[in-house]
Amino acid sequence: MFDLIIIGGGPAGYLAAERAGHAGLKTCLYEMRSLGGVCLNEGCIPSKALLHSAKMYEYALHGSSYGVTAQDVHLDHAAVVKRRGKVVKTLVSGVGAKMKGAGVTVIKEQAKIAGRVEGGFRVVSASGEQTAKRLLIASGSVPVMPPIPGLREHYASGFVLTNREVLELDQVPAKLTIIGGGVIGLEMGAYYSVAGSQVTVIEMLDHIAGPTDGEIRTMLLKEYQKKGVTFLLGHKVTGVADGQVLCEDPSGKPVSVAADKVLCSIGRRAQYQDLGLETIGVETYRGGIVTDSQGRTNVENVYAAGDVNGHHMLAHTAYRESEVAINTMLGKKDRMRYAANPSVIYTKPEVAGVGYTEEGAKEEGIEYEVKKLSMRYAGRFVAENEGGDGLCKVLVDKVHRNIIGVHMIGGYASEIIWGAAEMIESQLRVKDAKEIIFPHPTVSEIIREVIWEFPD
Ligand code: NAI
Numbered sequence: 379m380f381d382l383i384i385i386g387g388g389p390a391g392y393l394a395a396e397r398a399g400h401a402g403l404k405t406c407l408y409e410m411r412s413l414g415g416v417c418l419n420e421g422c423i424p425s426k427a428l429l430h431s432a433k434m435y436e437y438a439l440h441g442s443s444y445g446v447t448a449q450d451v452h453l454d455h456a457a458v459v460k461r462r463g464k465v466v467k468t469l470v471s472g473v474g475a476k477m478k479g480a481g482v483t484v485i486k487e488q489a490k491i492a493g494r495v496e497g498g499f500r501v502v503s504a505s506g507e508q509t510a511k512r513l514l515i516a517s518g519s520v521p522v523m524p525p526i527p528g529l530r531e532h533y534a535s536g537f538v539l540t541n542r543e544v545l546e547l548d549q550v551p552a553k554l555t556i557i558g559g560g561v562i563g564l565e566m567g568a569y570y571s572v573a574g575s576q577v578t579v580i581e582m583l584d585h586i587a588g589p590t591d592g593e594i595r596t597m598l599l600k601e602y603q604k605k606g607v608t609f610l611l612g613h614k615v616t617g618v619a620d621g622q623v624l625c626e627d628p629s630g631k632p633v634s635v636a637a638d639k640v641l642c643s644i645g646r647r648a649q650y651q652d653l654g655l656e657t658i659g660v661e662t663y664r665g666g667i668v669t670d671s672q673g674r675t676n677v678e679n680v681y682a683a684g685d686v687n688g689h690h691m692l693a694h695t696a697y698r699e700s701e702v703a704i705n706t707m708l709g710k711k712d713r714m715r716y717a718a719n720p721s722v723i724y725t726k727p728e729v730a731g732v733g734y735t736e737e738g739a740k741e742e743g744i745e746y747e748v749k750k751l752s753m754r755y756a757g758r759f760v761a762e763n764e765g766g767d768g769l770c771k772v773l774v775d776k777v778h779r780n781i782i783g784v785h786m787i788g789g790y791a792s793e794i795i796w797g798a799a800e801m802i803e804s805q806l807r808v809k810d811a812k813e814i815i816f817p818h819p820t821v822s823e824i825i826r827e828v829i830w831e832f833p834d
Pocket of ligand 1: 557
């Protein structure tokens with residue numbers, strides 16, 4: 379009998395397996411597709427490979443602003459996609475090596491919970507049955523495909539794509555129409571517009587980028603519009619037909635958008651339906667598996683972590699949730715805190731944020747003070763971004779004087795934001811944050827500059 383069976387080998391599952399294995403738990407990990415899950419195989423990592431190529435191409439195209447000229451610059455999409463495959467392969471084998479290093483038994487089959495045995499649980503797959511004292515369910519999420527007329531039929535025909543297929547297109551579509559202006563839509567829209575597609579984003583809300591700070595998402599929208607991306611905000615999709623997406627504008631007037639390919643990126647939903655949860659009575663809700671702040675489900679010794687709990691659907695959140703679950707199994711005191719959970723949109727410019735946005739703070743009635751500065755206050759940003767601009771905003775709790783939100787657009791926002799997360803996590807007060815020495819010159823110094831705008 380294993381000490382722990384983990385179902386799902388994405389970020390939540392493989393990290394949990396690694397931590398558990400190293401902690402001495404006899405661990406078995408089931409993965410029905412490829413180790414690394416959606417993040418590594420068809421999400422975070424391959425999309426970053428594509429976006430990096432787009433960034434390099436843009437730098438080469440505009441090199442003359444920096445005194446560097448190149449002739450015949452072009453983006454070879456097939457080569458970009460090939461490199462993406464290489465990156466994924468390298469990292470997937472890295473996860474495999476980590477599992478080996480942690481002594482984890484990996485079974486590459488679909489697992490289903492089949493009930494209880496004395497002192498544990500039964501899990502079955504094509505090759506037989508395994509038992510374990512504990513279970514961790516980390517089965518992730520799948521794209522939402524709403525019952526919009528024609529959507530599913532056109533997905534079957536290859537006209538409509540999800541995050542998986544859009545990363546594998548062998549040709550750049552002349553017209554790419556994207557349903558949903560969230561993270562996936564924006565990241566993929568960024569790559570394909572640079573690669574040559576005429577991109578149109580249809581978004582139901584009156585803004586893009588979901589819960590991102592309002593001012594920052596407006597700046598991002600303008601950057602996209604400068605690149606020639608069209609946005610239909612406040613538009614409701616009513617159908618997908620051959621070569622077009624049908625929608626209604628805010629006044630209800632029908633609009634048709636021509637497309638060679640359609641990306642459906644309107645969110646993801648937890649994947650927990652076919653796991654046999656009912657055989658042991660695990661409680662679920664519409665969004666996923668119900669867990670407490672330690673990853674425990676209602677069934678003793680059964681845990682869940684990552685997208686399947688329906689909370690944040692971010693790989694880095696999944697990492698932490700799985701660590702909390704393993705620590706709890708090991709009797710170590712730990713719990714999930716989401717207040718300092720960063721979010722990033724890896725476009726050019728990058729967007730990153732952590733903690734309260736102004737909109738969020740207002741909604742919760744938190745009294746805050748806000749200061750902001752253009753990224754051009756950071757010397758390195760100016761040196762490296764000819765004509766570019768960005769913004770950094772910091773929110774401080776008016777009463778306690780601690781930092782409660784940091785939001786940025788521009789530069790290496792994705793690489794900087796963890797420092798801001800640390801300030802929020804440790805409830806750092808303005809007075810103390812002012813004492814931090816930032817390396818100079820770096821784009822990160824913008825946070826220090828904004829913090830110094832506040833009185834202690
Ligand atoms: P999302 O939730 O980020 O965005 C979906 C967007 O679609 C929303 O703006 C929503 O208003 C819109 N929408 C919903 N129904 C619609 C309709 N019928 N017509 C038009 N618009 C509609 O979801 P997305 O982009 O699919 O991403 C899925 C998940 O993957 C997210 O939870 C995200 O956290 C994660 N992800 C994270 C990334 C990152 O951290 N950089 C990158 C890619 C994905």
